[in-house]
Amino acid sequence: xxxxxxxxxxxxxxxxxxxxxxxxxxxxxxxxxxxxxxxxxxxxxxxxxxxxxxxxxxxxxxxxxxxxxxxxxxxxxxxxxxxxxxxxxxxxxxxxxxxxxxxxxxxxxxxxxxxxxxxxxxxxxxxxxxxxxxxxxxxxxxxxxxxxxxxxxxxxxxxxxxxxxxxxxxxxxxxxxxxxxxxxxxxxxxxxxxxxxxxxxxxxxxxxxxxxxxxxxxxxxxxxxxxxxxxxxxxxxxxxxxxxxxxxxxxxxxxxxxxxxxxxxxx
Amino acid sequence: xxxxxxxxxxxxxxxxxxxxxxxxxxxxxxxxxxxxxxxxxxxxxxxxxxxxxxxxxxxxxxxxxxxxxxxxxxxxxxxxxxxxxxxxxxxxxxxxxxxxxxxxxxxxxxxxxxxxxxxxxxxxxxxxxxxxxxxxxxxxxxxxxxxxxxxxxxxxxxxxxxxxxxxxxxxxxxxxxxxxxxxxxxxxxxxxxxxxxxxxxxxxxxxxxxxxxxxxxxxxxxxxxxxxxxxxxxxxxxxxxxxxxxxxxxxxxxxxxxxxxxxxxxxxxxxxxxxxxxxxxxxxxxxxxxxxxxxxxxxxxxxxxxxxxxxxxxxxxxxxxxxxxxxxxxxxxxxxxxxx
Numbered sequence: 001x002x003x004x005x006x007x008x009x010x011x012x013x014x015x016x017x018x019x020x021x022x023x024x025x026x027x028x029x030x031x032x033x034x035x036x037x038x039x040x041x042x043x044x045x046x047x048x049x050x051x052x053x054x055x056x057x058x059x060x061x062x063x064x065x066x067x068x069x070x071x072x073x074x075x076x077x078x079x080x081x082x083x084x085x086x087x088x089x090x091x092x093x094x095x096x097x098x099x100x101x102x103x104x105x106x107x108x109x110x111x112x113x114x115x116x117x118x119x120x121x122x123x124x125x126x127x128x129x130x131x132x133x134x135x136x137x138x139x140x141x142x143x144x145x146x147x148x149x150x151x152x153x154x155x156x157x158x159x160x161x162x163x164x165x166x167x168x169x170x171x172x173x174x175x176x177x178x179x180x181x182x183x184x185x186x187x188x189x190x191x192x193x194x195x196x197x198x199x200x201x202x203x204x205x206x207x208x209x210x211x212x213x214x215x216x217x218x219x220x221x222x223x224x225x226x227x228x229x230x231x232x233x234x235x236x237x238x239x240x241x242x243x244x245x246x247x248x249x250x251x252x253x254x255x256x257x258x259x260x261x262x263x264x265x266x267x
Numbered sequence: 268x269x270x271x272x273x274x275x276x277x278x279x280x281x282x283x284x285x286x287x288x289x290x291x292x293x294x295x296x297x298x299x300x301x302x303x304x305x306x307x308x309x310x311x312x313x314x315x316x317x318x319x320x321x322x323x324x325x326x327x328x329x330x331x332x333x334x335x336x337x338x339x340x341x342x343x344x345x346x347x348x349x350x351x352x353x354x355x356x357x358x359x360x361x362x363x364x365x366x367x368x369x370x371x372x373x374x375x376x377x378x379x380x381x382x383x384x385x386x387x388x389x390x391x392x393x394x395x396x397x398x399x400x401x402x403x404x405x406x407x408x409x410x411x412x413x414x415x416x417x418x419x420x421x422x423x424x425x426x427x428x429x430x431x432x433x434x435x436x437x438x439x440x441x442x443x444x445x446x447x448x449x450x451x452x453x454x455x456x457x458x459x460x461x462x463x464x465x466x467x468x469x470x471x472x473x474x475x476x477x478x479x480x481x482x483x484x485x486x487x488x489x490x491x492x493x494x495x496x497x498x499x500x501x502x503x504x505x506x507x508x509x510x511x512x513x514x515x516x517x518x519x520x521x522x523x524x525x526x527x528x529x530x531x532x533x534x535x536x537x538x539x540x541x542x543x544x545x546x547x548x549x550x551x552x553x554x555x556x557x558x559x560x561x562x563x564x565x566x567x568x569x570x571x572x573x574x575x576x577x578x579x580x581x582x583x584x585x586x587x588x589x590x591x592x593x594x595x596x597x598x599x600x601x602x603x604x605x606x607x
Contacts, residue, residue: 072507073506076505080504083498096550100493101505
């Protein structure tokens, strides 16, 4: 039994179908990574699963119930979302930003509790941003800022965490650090993560469950070892690449090449 | 680390609340002063007596109760309303330049009142707030529609530009009505510059409760405005129904803007400047900005109205002229600070 799944999901505008026949089961306590070329619908799928877009057909089930029929604030206590490229209001401090993640747990009468306080401190420690808790978010570097947003979602204290391209525009080192943080959340603390990612090697290295999408459909899903192959990358992305295995970590690495160069080298 | 940060946040919360008593005290002080000054200066002692133990045979008490108190209360309500409305709009539109007058709400309300006065003569007292509200809502709808037609949709920039265009247009139409209709002009001349002189206490009794309700709703919704200011998707992810929240906030802002216009005419710059001044002290969380903006806006307008009343005796300057004269340079200063 999985907490989050989609059944026959379909989404799109008037004539344009963005998603079609999406049946996806998100394994609990694992990192699921969605990859696919630009415009393949992976972000749309994530937003449908996060209930901020409504599918035209099919359902997203959270604990077996249609997520779009549930109280959205109650869902927010179960499922956190970090959208693409969020912007903090000018001057908002790191602590204030992270504290916003507690909103689903508060009410008019119960404004700020010990539990809120603890969750915010824990989230900031996990994301490694405690040192600049009182600085304004907009004065930080891109990598630090992204850590703040991750901390906000962590403070929300949800079993399910959905992240839309959380590493885009960041240095490789920062990308790797964030991915390590995410896999740690899944493997050490039992969170379930769904991440939309652009970096193929990063996806292959960190996914427990890899989902490849093309033109609104799921083309392949499974363990990277099983589906992250040169032929699939050619099919899904139109990308010519070799898949190598890093001898040290045992992880798969995607090395793109130019078809022309290869012919030249062979001659 | 945890032990370090726990007291830090406690002191942060304390600091966040600590300004409230100070502001309340300042408001009380300018409120009493506002009542005391005027053509016949009265000692503060008398003002307090009139407010606590009213004596109808005492002429000073009668002046205070019937003439000066209503004006002071209107200044408080209008100052708080415009400032709070401006703070909410800045959060929702993610636009630091948003305020009721920039997005067309004030001119829409003024326009509706002027047109109805030109067409039907002095409109019934009870109708003015509703006419103003319809005008504000109509202008807001037009501004929003224009902004949506712009490629890229209703962005902060397109909203501001559409608001400025509609405000200018409505202002021009108001001028034309003035030129064509001398009577309307005479009736509304002072009102249109934004003034608190000779305001009717009956109108306050009529719109006051609505505005008080809207102020309260604005403060309750304030924490959610911070979430909205982080983007619709972030807010939705945290369990906010953004469409509903925006509609609620629009209702609050329209009631406050239209009520203020009905009570005091179109007063500019309060909704723009006060929230920015407040930010310097309480930071960027609307949970704090909104209530502080209400208090500071009230104290500010009462102070400005004191100046309006005593600057060139025995005459009076329109309050709106002073808010613009103080507000405009203050605004330039704030913009320079931000861009540095």
